[in-house]
Amino acid sequence: MTQTTIDKVCVIGSGVMGSAIAALIANSSCQVVLLDIVSNDPGGRNAILKKAMENLKHQRPDPLSHFSKLDFIKIGNLEDDLQLISECDIIIEAVVEKIEVKHQLYNKIIPYLKDNAILASNTSTIPLKKLKAGMADSIKSRFIITHFFNPPRYMELLELVLDSEVNSAIIDKIAKFLTINLGKTIIKSNDTPGFIANRIGCYLLELVVRKAIKDDLNPVIIDKIFTNLFKLPNTGIFGLYDLIGHDVMKLISSSLVKSLPTHDNYQEIYLPTLLLDKMLEKNLIGRKGDGGFYRISVVGGVKTKEVIDFSDFTYKPLKDYDMEYNSINELLESSSIYGQFFQDILVKFYLYLIGLIPTVTDNIYDINKAMKLGYSWKIGPVELLYQLKEGFEWIKNQALLKNLPLPPYITNNSYKLIEASKFQFNRINLEESRILLKNNSAELYLYQNRLVVSITTKMNCLNEEVFDLIIQVVELAEERGQDLYIIPLTDYFSAGADLKLIARHIKNNDFVKLEEFLALGQRTMTRLKYSNVNIISCAVGFALGGGCEILLHSDFIVANQELSTGLVEVSIGLAxxxxxxxxxxxxADEENKAKPTITTDGNNNTSLEPQQDKAELTGNFLEKSISKIVINSLKTEQGRLFFENLLQSSNRSISQNDYIIEVNRDLVGTLFKINSFGEGSIGPATCGHVVTIKYQILDTNNNLINEATKTFSLGSWPIIPAIDMITNGMMVGQSRQAVIPPQYAYYNSKYRVENIDHDAYYKVNIMLNSILPNNFVNPAEVKIFDNEIAYKIPLLCGDKVKFAAKITRLSNGEILYDSNKQDKNIEMKIGDINYPLIVSYALHGKVPVGTRTVIAKGKTFKALGSKVNHMLVQDKIEVDEFLMLELSIVD
Ligand SMILES: CCC[C@H](O)CC(=O)SCCNC(=O)CCNC(=O)[C@H](O)C(C)(C)COP(=O)([O-])OP(=O)([O-])OC[C@H]1O[C@@H](n2cnc3c(N)ncnc32)[C@H](O)[C@@H]1OP(=O)([O-])[O-]
Known part of the structure; x- marks a missing residue:
């Protein structure tokens, strides 16, 4: 559902940021056009974009909320597809940070902009006024900077840079789109280099890293102090430098140093540092290089974090250090080298930060918020200052002692007007509201003449008082005939039932109270569900357990894109x-009704109903939930006794494994919308088999594009990848008809199918004539178990995959193969005939996370048509014995 007047957005530049911004917008079910330069690659003129789309499927953390969101992105190039721009309401430019390139691009696209389209740049370094230089006034009034943070899906901050030329209706329109559709929090910044968060964040990174190296201090201790005492994210400072990449840091800082005035303190702290230069030379540039300050090594199948030894640039396992300091105050009062180091850097850091007022922004709360949302600080830097015994006075005194100049914000005493309460930003402006009802756990406000309930307990947990108030409020809403909104005042919706309360009742053996609590909760949910006014729940952060149950019983859910919600209690063994x-x-049932279907008319023409908007509830949810509950109960002595008593008549002890539930393997179907015709008796075809098929490729208007009979090995993608993927699982004599999305329809450069448009859906008809060799996996003889359900694009025939594998003989528990023992993960293409057939069978259709356990007969562990079997000595396996294969996907 589009909630603003923005129907289509164009993103130009399919690099890391551009493609991730396109994914973020597609996640909100808004149509996206993603454009980039023409490629000379044999993969076609859009090869760069295809690669970017492919990368979106594999990046971690996931840029896509669901793989079907890729369907919202249409790709094109900046030569053939410029007219697509004229359909877009916003155009976001995310190309290389070179002013000439950007200007050339603007000149090229401006003739295609529709009248009221907004043009935005995602630059992080180039000033707005330089970008706008030479533009016509009619474009200047709708040109802005929208600075997203990486990764755009996860970072809530968006820095918006505008000037007085920008039309107020444009500001309103883009602000609504960014906040309502994309869930971002906007912070306005003046047009200064690096804007707010990067100016401060990169200053701190360079200050700490360069000074620590100069003073010969240990990165591990410094990071531990930052994470433990200052509550910075676990990466700390050195880890973040590695994550950003030393090469990128160099680009950012050099650009900042070049554009900032000579008296700016960034120039002074950006010390020449030989060791950093050497690291760059040796490609020790962080996570994407051969290591950084830290490195993760896999030793004996176990991941180990290591730290660099600057004496010879080798890595040593990380040693844990006991924290000597219990608080920031203790650290700063200490005369240790670390105490002195932190004193020095904190004074410099805060003087710099406060000195940005008013040039960068005149709002100190925004500075605090930008660091929380853009750098994931749990406590903002200005809030942190209040944890120092003397707060601002400490900075002031230290600056005087060290003879450092004080910024005007301190000398004119503006800092004395800071109100600590304003650091917590409420989504509801409480000043505009009136409390109508209240107890110790929840409150009802009248806000802009709407009834709004907010829970006020720790983590917004649900207790009796919360339920009492909700029931009372629903009654009041019905009396007034007004809808009821449930909105948190915090960054999260609710952590569910108050587990401490439940634990107390259990500990006191007070099961009557526990039952009453459950009954009250159920009454409340029923009241929400059957109220005769609308219940609208607005959720951000997390809505877990009972929090999720409130959403499920509401009439409307307004959810932030990144809401984490679910009945998580099953994982701790609670129903x-x-x-x-x-x-x-x-x-789930309602969603199934809305599911896209393939309809086939009398002439066997297939049509695809419109794509649905919501993620589907697939997988065996109930069985999984129950199995998790049982497994967790079995981990406790009482749980085990309870189940053993229950099963006494069967007179056997029980194992957790008895409760692992089979998975369903139909994720491939959600990608391709396959219809099968006929039964067939020989098969099924599995990746690696040599098949002969007759195929037809048709466009969506049923025009025949290509047809042929072809013999090939499944997984070699000789026609279009989708044909191999769809043929997998077919029986000889059977036919399949499928609709395939563009990303599986591109052709292989070796075997060209002419006239394939890289952006279009196609239909294929496949008839399977033969399979060789006649060595098959009979699905009825195979058991497959997964350790988790995830909604990710499944691995398919021909895809490359990296995994650890273990094969165990079930009759005696003998381990026949273990990749971990050989200290090596397997990297293979699904369909590689040098691996057991069952491996390809098990990988096709599996989501690329977690462990899949397969129990099958020895005959399926033979490699297809080859004497090489990279995992087993073939002669050691009996065809009819049962073997267990465990495959764990490696990121
Ligand atoms: C019977 C069926 C009922 C119903 O149908 C199902 C349910 O709702 S079942 C429930 C389903 N819900 C769950 O299973 C969620 C359980 N909770 C969590 O997973 C994490 O706490 C959460 C992810 C929410 C935040 O992580 P984080 O940011 O690292 O923060 P943190 O972890 O450090 O917690 C901060 C403080 O909050 C406290 N507290 C938190 N939750 C609860 C609670 N439910 N209760 C009471 N207290 C709770 C926590 O103890 C701590 O207190 P203290 O005194 O300051 O030490």
């Missing part, structure tokens, strides 16, 4: 008690 499982099923 959702407030009606969540039932509601999940009702909703």
């Amino acid at each position: 959702p008690g407030f009606g969540g499982i039932k509601e999940m099923f009702y909703r």
Whole structure:
């Protein structure tokens, strides 16, 4: 559903940021056009874009909220497809940070902009006024900088840079899109180099790293102090430098140093540092290089974090250090080298930060917020200052002692007007509201004449008082005939039922109170569900357990894109008690009704109904939930006794493994919308088999593009990849008809199918004539178990994959193969005939995470048509014995 007047957005530049911004926008179900330069690659004129789309599927953390969101992105190049720009309401430029390139691009695209389209640059370094130089006034009034943070899907901050020329209607329109559709928090910055967060964040990174190296201090201790005392994210400072990349840091800092005035303190702290230069030379540039300050090594199958030894640039396992300091104050009062180091850097850091007022922004709360949202600081830097015994006075005194100049914000005493309460930013402006009802756990506000309930307990946990107030409020809303909104005042919706309360009841053996609590919760949910006013729940952060159950019982859910929600209690062995499982099923059923279907008319023409918007509830949810509950119960002595008593008549002890549930393997179907015709008796075809097929490729108007009979090995992609993927699983004599999305329709440069448009959907008809060799995996004889369900693009025939594998003989537990023992993961193409057939069978259709356990007969462990078997000595396996294969995907 589009909530603003923005229907289509164009992103230009499919690099790391551009493609991830396109994914973020597609996640909100808004149409995206992603453009880049023409490629000379044999893969076609859009090869750069195809690669970017492919990368989106594999990046971690996932840029896409669901793989079907790729369908919202249409790709094109800047020569053939410029007219696509004229359909777009916003054009976001995310090309290389070179002013000449950007200007050339603007000149090229401006003739295609529709009248009221907004043009935005995602630059992080080039000033707005330079970007706008030479533009016509009619473009200047709708040209802005929208600075996203990396990764755009996960970082809430968006820095918006505008000037007085920008039309106010444009500001309103883009602000609505960024906040409502994309869930971003906007912070306005003046047009100064690096804007707010990077100016401060990179200053701190360079200050700490360069000074620590100069003073010969240990990165591990410094990072531990930052994460433990200052509550910075776990990467610390050195880890973040590695994550950004030393090469990128160099680009950012050099650009900042070049554009900042000569008296700016960045120039002074950006010390020449030989060791950093040497690291760059040796490609020790961080995570994407051969290591950085830290490196992760896999030794004996175990991941080990190591730290650099500057004496010879080797790496040593990380030693843990005891924290000597209990608080920031203790650290700063210490005369240790680390105490002195932190004193020095903190004074410099804060003087720099405060000195940015008013040139960069006149709002100190925005500075605090930018670091929380753009750099994931749990506590903002200005809030942190209040944890120092003397706060601003400490900075002031230290500056005087060290003879450092004080910024105007301190000398004119503006800092004395800071109100600590304003650091917590509420989504509701409480000053505009009036409390109508209240107890110790929840409150009802009248906000802009709407009824709004907010929970006020720790983590917004649900207790009796919360339920009492909600029931009372629903009644009041019905009396007034007004809809009811449930909105958190915090960054999260609710952590669910108050587990401490439940634990107290259990500890006191007070099961009557526990039952009453559950009954009250159920009554509350029922009241929400059957109220005769609308219940609208607005959720951000997390809505876990009972929090999720509130959403499930609401009439409307307004969810932030990054909301984490679910009935998570099953993983700790608790059954959702407030009606969540039932509601999940009702909703899943409704979604199934809305699912896209393939309809086939009398002439066997297939048409695809419109794509649905929501993620589907696939997988055996109920069985998985119950199995998790049982498995977790079995981990406790009481749980085990309970189940053993229950099963006494069967007179056997029980194992957790008895409760692992089979998975379903139909994820491939959600990608291709396959219809099968006929039964067939020989097969099924598995990746690696040599098949002969007759195929037809048709466009969506049923025009025949290509047809032929072809013999090839499944997974070699000789026609278009989708044909191999769809043929997998077919029986000889069977036919399949499928609709394939563009990303699986591109052709292989070796065997060209002419006239394939890289951006279009196609239909294929396949008839399977023969399979060689006649060595098959009979699905009825195979058991497959997964350790998790995930909604990711499944691995398919012909894809490359990296995994660890173990094969165990079930009759005696003998381990026949273990890649971990050989200290090596397997990297193979699904369909490689040098690996056991069962491996390709098990990998096709598996999501690229977690462990898959397969139990199958020895005959399926033979490699296809080859004497080489990279995992087993073939002669050691009996055809009819049962073997267990465990495959764990490696990132
Ligand atoms: C019977 C069926 C009922 C129903 O149907 C199902 C449910 O809702 S079942 C429930 C389903 N829900 C869950 O399973 C979620 C359980 N909670 C979590 O997973 C994490 O706490 C969470 C991810 C929310 C935040 O992580 P984080 O940011 O690292 O923060 P943190 O972890 O450090 O916690 C901060 C403080 O909050 C406290 N507290 C938190 N949650 C609860 C609670 N439910 N209760 C009470 N207290 C809770 C926590 O103890 C701590 O207190 P203290 O005194 O300051 O030490």
